[in-house]
Amino acid sequence: MKTITITDVAKHAKVSKSTVSQYLNKRYEYMSEKTRKKIEETIEELNYQPNIIARSLKQKSTFTVGVVVANILHTFSTQIIRAIENYFYKQGFHIIVCNADDNPEKEKNYIEMLRAKQVDGIIIFPTGDNLDLYKRMKSDQFPIVFMDRTIEELNIATVMLDNHLASKLAVDRFVEKGYEKIAIITTSIIHNISPRIERIQGYKDTLASHGIQFNADYIKTVNAEEIPNALSEFFELKKPPQAILAGNDIVLNEILRFMKKHDMNIPEDVAVIGIDEVPYANFYTPTITTVNQPAIEMANQAAELLLSQINKTGKKDTSVHRLKPNLLSRNSC
Amino acid sequence: MKTITITDVAKHAKVSKSTVSQYLNKRYEYMSEKTRKKIEETIEELNYQPNIIARSLKQKSTFTVGVVVANILHTFSTQIIRAIENYFYKQGFHIIVCNADDNPEKEKNYIEMLRAKQVDGIIIFPTGDNLDLYKRMKSDQFPIVFMDRTIEELNIATVMLDNHLASKLAVDRFVEKGYEKIAIITTSIIHNISPRIERIQGYKDTLASHGIQFNADYIKTVNAEEIPNALSEFFELKKPPQAILAGNDIVLNEILRFMKKHDMNIPEDVAVIGIDEVPYANFYTPTITTVNQPAIEMANQAAELLLSQINKTGKKDTSVHRLKPNLLSRNSC
DNA sequence: TCAGTAATTGTAATAGTTTTCATTTCATTC
DNA sequence: GAATGAAATGAAAACTATTACAATTACTGA
Numbered sequence: 001m002k003t004i005t006i007t008d009v010a011k012h013a014k015v016s017k018s019t020v021s022q023y024l025n026k027r028y029e030y031m032s033e034k035t036r037k038k039i040e041e042t043i044e045e046l047n048y049q050p051n052i053i054a055r056s057l058k059q060k061s062t063f064t065v066g067v068v069v070a071n072i073l074h075t076f077s078t079q080i081i082r083a084i085e086n087y088f089y090k091q092g093f094h095i096i097v098c099n100a101d102d103n104p105e106k107e108k109n110y111i112e113m114l115r116a117k118q119v120d121g122i123i124i125f126p127t128g129d130n131l132d133l134y135k136r137m138k139s140d141q142f143p144i145v146f147m148d149r150t151i152e153e154l155n156i157a158t159v160m161l162d163n164h165l166a167s168k169l170a171v172d173r174f175v176e177k178g179y180e181k182i183a184i185i186t187t188s189i190i191h192n193i194s195p196r197i198e199r200i201q202g203y204k205d206t207l208a209s210h211g212i213q214f215n216a217d218y219i220k221t222v223n224a225e226e227i228p229n230a231l232s233e234f235f236e237l238k239k240p241p242q243a244i245l246a247g248n249d250i251v252l253n254e255i256l257r258f259m260k261k262h263d264m265n266i267p268e269d270v271a272v273i274g275i276d277e278v279p280y281a282n283f284y285t286p287t288i289t290t291v292n293q294p295a296i297e298m299a300n301q302a303a304e305l306l307l308s309q310i311n312k313t314g315k316k317d318t319s320v321h322r323l324k325p326n327l328l329s330r331n332s333c
Numbered sequence: 334m335k336t337i338t339i340t341d342v343a344k345h346a347k348v349s350k351s352t353v354s355q356y357l358n359k360r361y362e363y364m365s366e367k368t369r370k371k372i373e374e375t376i377e378e379l380n381y382q383p384n385i386i387a388r389s390l391k392q393k394s395t396f397t398v399g400v401v402v403a404n405i406l407h408t409f410s411t412q413i414i415r416a417i418e419n420y421f422y423k424q425g426f427h428i429i430v431c432n433a434d435d436n437p438e439k440e441k442n443y444i445e446m447l448r449a450k451q452v453d454g455i456i457i458f459p460t461g462d463n464l465d466l467y468k469r470m471k472s473d474q475f476p477i478v479f480m481d482r483t484i485e486e487l488n489i490a491t492v493m494l495d496n497h498l499a500s501k502l503a504v505d506r507f508v509e510k511g512y513e514k515i516a517i518i519t520t521s522i523i524h525n526i527s528p529r530i531e532r533i534q535g536y537k538d539t540l541a542s543h544g545i546q547f548n549a550d551y552i553k554t555v556n557a558e559e560i561p562n563a564l565s566e567f568f569e570l571k572k573p574p575q576a577i578l579a580g581n582d583i584v585l586n587e588i589l590r591f592m593k594k595h596d597m598n599i600p601e602d603v604a605v606i607g608i609d610e611v612p613y614a615n616f617y618t619p620t621i622t623t624v625n626q627p628a629i630e631m632a633n634q635a636a637e638l639l640l641s642q643i644n645k646t647g648k649k650d651t652s653v654h655r656l657k658p659n660l661l662s663r664n665s666c
Numbered sequence: 667t668c669a670g671t672a673a674t675t676g677t678a679a680t681a682g683t684t685t686t687c688a689t690t691t692c693a694t695t696c
Numbered sequence: 697g698a699a700t701g702a703a704a705t706g707a708a709a710a711c712t713a714t715t716a717c718a719a720t721t722a723c724t725g726a
Contacts, residue, residue, distance in 0.1 A: 049449045057384075085430060089432070096428065098427070106422075113385075116384065118385065260618070280586065282593075287593075
């Protein structure tokens with residue numbers, strides 16, 4: 001099964017390679033209607049597909065972008081992937097999906113491979129542990145956008161949630177409903193991931209703004225598997241929390257699982273709000289109040305930022321774009 | 334920012350391009366220890382990254398595979414993507430993710446672009462409407478594996494669920510619990526998608542095996558948005574169903590949403606089983622009985638089949654691999 | 667018929683590797 | 697000191713398409 005090339009097409013259509021190439025690049029002014037037709041037919045007949053690899057080599061553009069998510073298990077990540085894919089499809093780009101698994105080594109490996117593959121740009125949920133690599137890309141002027149997390153000192157375009165506000169919305173709501181003993185659980189201890197820090201800070205600040213003493217026992221940062229333990233510890237406290245803020249959808253699932261197992265009622269025994277919308281939120285019993293991240297909007301914005309870097313349109317935007325979450329007010333609090 | 338190439342490395346290290354290439358390909362026998370060291374250092378110093386596009390052009394292999402899912406909104410699709418990504422990461426392959434959106438045109442476009450990009454193989458959830466295209470790939474001996482759906486006449490390696498069994502497990506369970514008025518709702522009307530047909534057939538056959546008269550009013554195939562209507566119609570029947578089988582996770586969500594809205598109790602007012610496991614299944618009230626597809630296993634098997642086609646190892650396997658679902662027995666039925 | 671324009675061609679350079687094969691280098695042996 | 701053989705290296709072609717450019721051909725209208 002010999003693959004057929006532009007040379008074969010040229011031969012069959014009895015024109016030169018250059019003319020075929022002109023045709024492929026839609027520069028029809030350089031040829032007669034007749035020639036155009038003939039080439040068109042030949043391509044059809046031979047079922048010719050230009051080799052994009054060869055084109056990319058010459059043109060230094062692959063119409064492909066990489067998306068490196070920190071952890072593909074978060075619903076948020078898959079929503080973002082979906083939306084980015086959708087955005088770039090319309091632009092004629094393909095996306096290569098990479099799951100760094102919260103592992104900086106893996107992230108590094110992926111980024112280097114993507115660059116070696118000459119992708120036109122990368123959207124990364126940075127683990128935060130590859131500073132040198134990020135810096136190099138930056139200094140190479142390689143198109144790159146951070147998603148979900150920022151690394152202050154780098155000045156790389158970033159799209160992320162206003163995490164401080166996310167916590168504030170939740171804590172305000174708890175307080176409004178009369179709760180004062182408010183706990184928070186987040187995951188991803190390992191690195192200084194900005195969302196986690198900001199969410200905890202937002203939590204603390206908002207408590208303070210309501211004049212509530214913050215209690216270190218009410219803050220947990222643990223791996224998913226340890227969430228049941230963490231919850232047990234909460235409820236063994238002399239003054240167990242009356243309300244819990246879940247840092248993401250995985251935490252929320254674990255909390256609800258725990259509640260079910262221990263026959264506890266929401267919100268009577270403990271009120272719950274989750275950051276990240278979940279599909280069952282509005283038909284669970286009770287319906288779950290969540291703080292929603294505008295994932296599609298975030299993805300579109302990141303994609304747009306990346307595309308403008310790739311096309312070098314607009315002036316270089318290296319700012320941190322913080323999108324506002326919104327409280328989806330339901331009955332779990 | 335001039336990119337540096339193998340030529341630069343060769344010059345700096347004062348050896349020929351070929352020797353550098355030998356080094357890159359780890360054929361160290363062809364050079365002295367001294368040369369090896371020198372090249373190594375030079376690469377380090379210049380921060381050289383081989384251009385994989387150029388390599389691919391020559392080698393006709395890109396270490397990239399495409400995954401074209403029919404509809405990325407199904408949890409099942411994202412699970413499969415995850416698992417495939419994970420499998421291929423270990424093999425040094427990248428995956429390009431494509432969402433055909435149940436649209437044959439889009440599917441065609443994606444497949445052609447992927448081939449033009451010289452991916453080494455494709456895993457497809459076929460829409461079923463591009464027969465010629467599938468045939469051409471087959472006759473080109475292009476590595477391809479079908480996922481979730483089969484197209485009988487094509488003899489292309491396929492990994493899919495034993496859908497007949499999936500329905501059987503559910504219906505058996507319903508009957509065992511004493512229900513006789515059993516309904517089924519599926520989505521994706523448009524094409525003759527095999528899973529849908531098989532699930533409905535499995536449903537009919539199993540009813541028959543229990544000597545239950547099948548009732549056309551109890552079968553609905555509708556788009557996601559029309560599910561509430563479909564359910565309303567069920568409950569307006571003289572003899573509304575006592576049990577409903579949800580064809581996938583989206584349907585299940587809609588059913589639960591409907592029940593909640595109309596204050597109906599599961600399983601008292603109507604029993605429910607879903608095909609596809611959902612994250613909330615074991616902490617929902619009631620916990621939801623589901624028929625689970627072994628997504629990871631399916632993904633691994635598909636990836637393995639594809640890889641063996643790519644590497645031309647083993648004899649050509651063009652059979653349909655049907656994996657067994659299992660009933661996760663809980664309280665919604 | 668000639669100028670002028672439009673259409674097309676052929677060639678060569680280019681992209682950055684891999685790969686083959688010929689050549690050079692060098693130590694060893696007689 | 698020359699012959700031998702192995703090890704190391706280099707030169708060049710190949711992969712496929714793009715692009716620039718000079719050269720050629722065909723056609724139009726005066």
